[in-house]
Each structure stands twice: as structure tokens, then as C-alpha cells.
Amino acid sequence: MLEWLINLDKELLLLLNGQQHYFWDYLMRLISEKEMWYVFYIVLIGCILNTYGWRKGGLILISLVLVIVVSDQIASGIFKPLFKRFRPSRDPDFSHMVNLVQGYTGGKYGFVSSHAANSFGLAVLASLIIKNRITSVFLIFWAIIVSYSRIYLGVHYPADILVGSLIGIGMAYLGYFLLQKYFKSSLIKKPVERTHPMGRIYQISLIGTLQFVMMAFSVYFCFNR
Structure with a gap:
């Protein structure tokens, strides 16, 4: 059974990794880089502080950071050294079948994906707190595309992503539960009363979407000028 699952995982990897094109190569490499999302993170922080105030917003941001840190430590500090499963790009018996982008191979072990754990932890906890449909849809889409x-890029199997995302989701719900349990319910259920309290939250989706579009057009024009 385990061998069947491993073979299925490899077949899915080859299917999802095999559709290579120079446009998607560069776009996916950009999406995978954490530095490309600094503007988005800054906007997210600003929107939360503006909407919930410094006290409530600060607590929310601390919770988001803790969920990301714990998710990352579970993925990279526990699972990877425990299971020691080679990344597809690093497996000596399999790497020759994997399409790599710009020679990028990542670290030695890949189970589980810290990218998936971190992005889903952030997206799910923020969605649970913000309670805004448009923003929640964007955040989940963002986590999915970053994970994909x-x-x-050939540095993670689908199972690495699946288990990593489950870790992030689990930590997000745990963080939300602790917020509800140990702090006043009003602390996370309602934003600060302002003329348009949710107006700033929509900017999270807008700025993030614009980043996607800008990265895509930058890569497109780079190869078609």
C-alpha cells in the first residue's frame, strides 16, 4: 500500500511538473520566492492594524507570526529530518525525470513543504479572523498557487504539499481556538467601528492580485520585447 502511494505521488509529480514553458518557469520561480511577497505582507499588516486597531491588530499579528513559526518548525525542524525523504530534484534515482527550472533544486529533504505549511497557516488563520469572503478567497488562492x-519547480512531491498544508491548517485552527479561549470574543469577532471598517481589508486582495498580474506581465514582456 505504501509503495503504491509513493508511486502515485511520483506519477502526479511528473504530470504536474511536466508542463514546462519559459513563461511559467520564470513566473513560478517568482511566486515561489518569499521576497516577492514583501509588499503584500506589508499591506496585510497595515490593513489589519487599520481595521482592528493597534491592540487587537497587534494580537492578531502576533498570532499569525506564531502560527507561521510553529508550522515552519514542524515542517522543517521535525518532519524533514525525521522522514529524510529526498526532494524529487535531489533523489538520485528519480531526479533525471524531473524538469528543473534554472537549476534550482532546493534543500536535500522535502517532506513536508514548509512553503505549504506557512502559506496555508497564514491564509486560514487570517480568513478565520477577518471573516471577509473576497479576502478569504484570495488568501486561499494565494496559498494554493504558492504551494503549486x-x-x-520540481522541489516537492504532491504529498509534501498536502501534508504541509494540513499542518498549516491545523495550526491555524489551533491558533484561532486559543484566541477565542483566552481572550474576549469581541477581540477577534468585530473590527474597530469606523465609517468603512472593512474597506481596508479589500486592499489585501487588490494588492495581492496586482502583484500576480505585475509578475506575469513582467515575465511576458521580458521574453516578447
Whole structure:
């Protein structure tokens, strides 16, 4: 059974990793880089502080950071050294079948994906707190595309992404539960009363979407000028 699952995982990787094109190569490499999302993170922080105030917003941001840190430590500090499963790009018996982008191979072990754990932890906890449909849809889409970029680049198997995302989701719900349990319910259920309290939250989706579009057009024009 385990061998069947491993073979299925490899077949899915080859299917999802095999659709290579120079446009998607560079776009997925950009999406996978954490530095490319600094503007988005800054906007997210600003929107939360503006909407919930410094006290409530600060607590929310601390919770988001803790969920990301714990998710990352579970993925990279526990699972990877425990299971020691080679990344597809690093497996000596399999790497020759994987399409790599710009020679990028990542670290030695890949189970589980810290990218998936971190992005889903952030997206789910923020969605649970913000309670805004448009922003929640964007955040989950963002987590999915960031996670998929790791498969496209050939540095993670689908199972790495699946288990990593489950870790992030689990930590997000745990963080939300602790917020509800140990702090006043009003602390996370309602934003600060302002003329348009949710107006700033929509900017999270807008700025993030614009980043996607700008990265895509930058890569497109780079190869078509």
C-alpha cells in the first residue's frame, strides 16, 4: 500500500511538473520566492492594524507570526529530518525525470513543504479572523498557487504539499481556538467601528492580485520585447 502511494505521488509529480514553458518557469520561480511577497505582507499588516486597531491588530499579528513559526518548525525542524525523504530534484534515482527550472533544486529533504505549511497557516488563520469572503478567497488562492509553484519547480512531491498544508491548517485552527479561549470574543469577532471598517481589508486582495498580474506581465514582456 505504501509503495503504491509513493508511486502515485511520483506519477502526479511528473504530470504536474511536466508542463514546462519559459513563461511559467520564470513566473513560478517568482511566486515561489518569499521576497516577492514583501509588499503584500506589508499591506496585510497595515490593513489589519487599520481595521482592528493597534491592540487587537497587534494580537492578531502576533498570532499569525506564531502560527507561521510553529508550522515552519514542524515542517522543517521535525518532519524533514525525521522522514529524510529526498526532494524529487535531489533523489538520485528519480531526479533525471524531473524538469528543473534554472537549476534550482532546493534543500536535500522535502517532506513536508514548509512553503505549504506557512502559506496555508497564514491564509486560514487570517480568513478565520477577518471573516471577509473576497479576502478569504484570495488568501486561499494565494496559498494554493504558492504551494503549486513548488511542485512545478520540481522541489516537492504532491504529498509534501498536502501534508504541509494540513499542518498549516491545523495550526491555524489551533491558533484561532486559543484566541477565542483566552481572550474576549469581541477581540477577534468585530473590527474597530469606523465609517468603512472593512474597506481596508479589500486592499489585501487588490494588492495581492496586482502583484500576480505585475509578475506575469513582467515575465511576458521580458521574453516578447
